[in-house]
Amino acid sequence: MKNQQFKKRNTRPYSSIMLLSAIVITALLGIVTYLMMETPEETESTVSTEIATDPERIEDGIHLRTGLKAGEGMDAVIRHCTPCHSAKLVIQNRMDAAGWESTIHWMQETQNLWDLGDDQEVVIQYLTREYPVSTKGRRQVLKDIEWYSLEQ
Amino acid sequence: MNRRGFLSRTTLAALSAAIGAEVFYGAEIPSGYQLIIEQDPDLFSLYHKDRDMVLLNDRPINIEAKAHLLDDHVTPEQFMFVRNNGKVPGELDAGSWSLLINGESVRQARSFTLEELKEQFTHHTYHLTLECGGNGRSEFDPPAKGNQWTVGAVSCAKWTGVRLRDVLREVGLKEDAVYIGYHAADIHLSGDPRKEVISRGIPIAKALQQETLLAFEMNGKPIPIIHGFPLRLVAGGWPASVSGKWLKGISVRNKVHDGPKMESPSYRVPCRPVAPGTEVSAEDMCIIESMPIKSLITNPRSGAILEAGKNLRIKGHAWAGELEVDKVSYSIDFGATWQDCTLDKPLNRLGWQQFKAIVDFPGKGYFEIWARATDSRGISQPMVLPGWNPKGYLNNACHRIAVKVA
Structure with a gap:
């Protein structure tokens, strides 16, 4: 009921909002789809594509x-x-x-x-x-530490 | 074998299990044809391994975990390390699988189908620690040859099977039995069908322990292909290479088993300590038996940055080969002082034990947390590398994680 009344009173602005939203959503979806489909695939497949075209x-x-x-x-x-x-x-x-x-x-x-x-x-x-031998000693310094903030 | 020259239903089932999806037109695959996924497989999805696992080698397949991936009390399939010496067998059919028990020291050789083993003997379940003899090899100096394992070639899963001793007693042993050796279905890297890839074994006393299993389940499900489906010898606490995968035979021997990788220098260390880099002759190398005391901090992951004033909960596992772990301590000052951790009892003998502690820091700065376990005989982990050996086995130096208080 409430909805119907709302519709009646605001048909015009409502439809333009709808139209605007539709455009925005479509654009956003497009961007998201592009990001999801293009970017990772491109970076991930670069090496394998190159190997496929020229294995050596x-x-x-x-x-x-x-x-x-x-x-x-x-x-x-x-x-x-x-x-x-x-x-x-x-x-x-x-x-x-x-x-x-x-x-x-x-x-x-x-x-x-x-x-x-x-x-x-x-x-x-x-x-x-x-691949030369390098001296490591009895205990090496901890290497390649990936630092991150810890919340416990 | 198949008249029509197509894949059998059981082969297809194994293939689907390996790929993790049904092969839709599977019935149409001519036998001998390799699917693209088999020719150039994504090993991680094929064998259900977490993407954060580290691939050391893809031919043969060798994959290890990182310390923080091993946080589970019972190691799940996706975090379990893989150490293969050869190729994974192609045909793995549980329905037609059999195990031959033979050797000089059995009364009469006898074969059991997998079904017979399951039906005729009582099932037992144990949590069993399996650690690669070469876990930690990457630290040795001068370097040792082989896969350069860091810390992640260890697991403790729940294994279900029948006791090897029940089966051996049913077959009947001669009094001169001293060792058993396993035989497996894996394929030599050179493709030579006459070459056995690896055939190691254990003294008869270890073979007759109640926890030594002919296992057909891991974590309540059929053993994953890469971990030995459909049958695996599992002897916890010893180098994992004695726990033969894809098990086809057990030979009961009247001498130390002499299969491939039993000979020096494989899985052997100098009988007496040597200086780093020393050449050691074969007769001075001794077979590794129980693995040494060791521990791993599995939480938090190394590299945590903490807010000043906050304490830090740490936890991990400790194990001691044939023995139990008595104590685990931690240090934040490079071993100058040690504090005790809380330590749980193992779920069963040969299962790893959990430790935890709450760590306080004296102020801001860079810290390393070191964990050090002590076994029931009072032997602790060394803080630096243990004795050098030509093949880089048994590195049980304290595990360390880096922490910053900011």
């Missing part, structure tokens, strides 16, 4: 498909190391030349790795150059 692309010194550092010997590492395991296993590790050599030897003895031939030296040089 190198950006900021990083080989996008594998995550390996670009440098002489990287191709040999991809060829010999990544058929069985991901490059992520390589990238995590730090060893000196003797360490890498014994790791390769262990994989040949027990994990079906083939003879690397002349590439073995190239691979070891790449790994020790791009």
Whole structure:
């Protein structure tokens, strides 16, 4: 009842308010939809799209498909190391030349790795150059702390 | 196997479970065809892992939690670490699954279907702490080879199954039995079907403990694929690598089991302490058994900024391998002084225990909260790295979180 009376008395301003609201809502919806659909997708899919178009692309010194550092010997590492395991296993590790050599030897003895031939030296040089051992000591300083306000 | 050359209904069911959705035209998939999601899967959705979990390696799959993700008393699937040595088996059919018990020290080899195990033996449920032997490896100096786990390769879920000892007694052991070794369905990274990926084991005394299970449920549901569906050996308190996933066989041995990853240096540490970086010969390396005393502050997340004058509630878990945790203390002054935390009893032996405390700060500034647990034999966690070992196992140094009072 109340509503009907309200409508009768205010038909004109009411309809213009409706029209205005509709325009505003449509515009807002458009913006929200745009934000939801365009922005995150664009940022998220940039890397994968680039990988899809050029799997061997190198950006900021990083080989996008594998995550390996670009440098002489990287191709040999991809060829010999990544058929069985991901490059992520390589990238995590730090060893000196003797360490890498014994790791390769262990994989040949027990994990079906083939003879690397002349590439073995190239691979070891790449790994020790791009992923050098650094001294950490008995306890490192806490790193990469993401600070946030805590309400308890 | 299937005359029409399409996927069987059970394979399809396993596939749907893995993807988390039904494959609509599943019946039309020719056998041998790999769905796009299988060829290039989003591992997090495929295996129901939280997006904040850390992917260390995707081939083989190795994923760890962060300390604050492990706040639950019972670790849910999405926060449970994954340590794989090989590829996840493709065909996992609970209906046709069987377990073969054999080896020199059984009276007669015998096979049980999963259904027979469930029907013939009493079910038991335990909360069991499983920690990767290499948890904390990333801190060692000189660095140790392998996945660089930080703190999150530990879990304590609720496992349900039958006791291994009930099954072994039914089969009958010879008097010379000293060890058991497991055999599993995972696939070698090289794809070589003749190569066993990992086949570790435990001494017979550990195998006969009441909490050592042939488990078929985790947290009240069938074990998730990535954690060993449909059958897993679960032996809490020891390096999680003895808890073989996708279990197909148990060999009862009259000597220390000699499967892959039992040999030095895998899951072994120097029998006597060595200086960092020392080369240790195989005969001087000893198999890791019970895991050492350890604790983790799971709340708050490191990096909290507090208002001055407010106190801080902290909580977390502590565990001690075969032993119980007797005490947990915390320090806000890098170990100069320690205060006691409140510590709960475990829900059962080999389950982790909860600690909590209310921390007061003397003023504004940067603080670190260190937690240190002590086991029932009076052994505490070290504040710095424990003894160096070639493979970077057993790092049980105190866990720390950073706090600012502003």
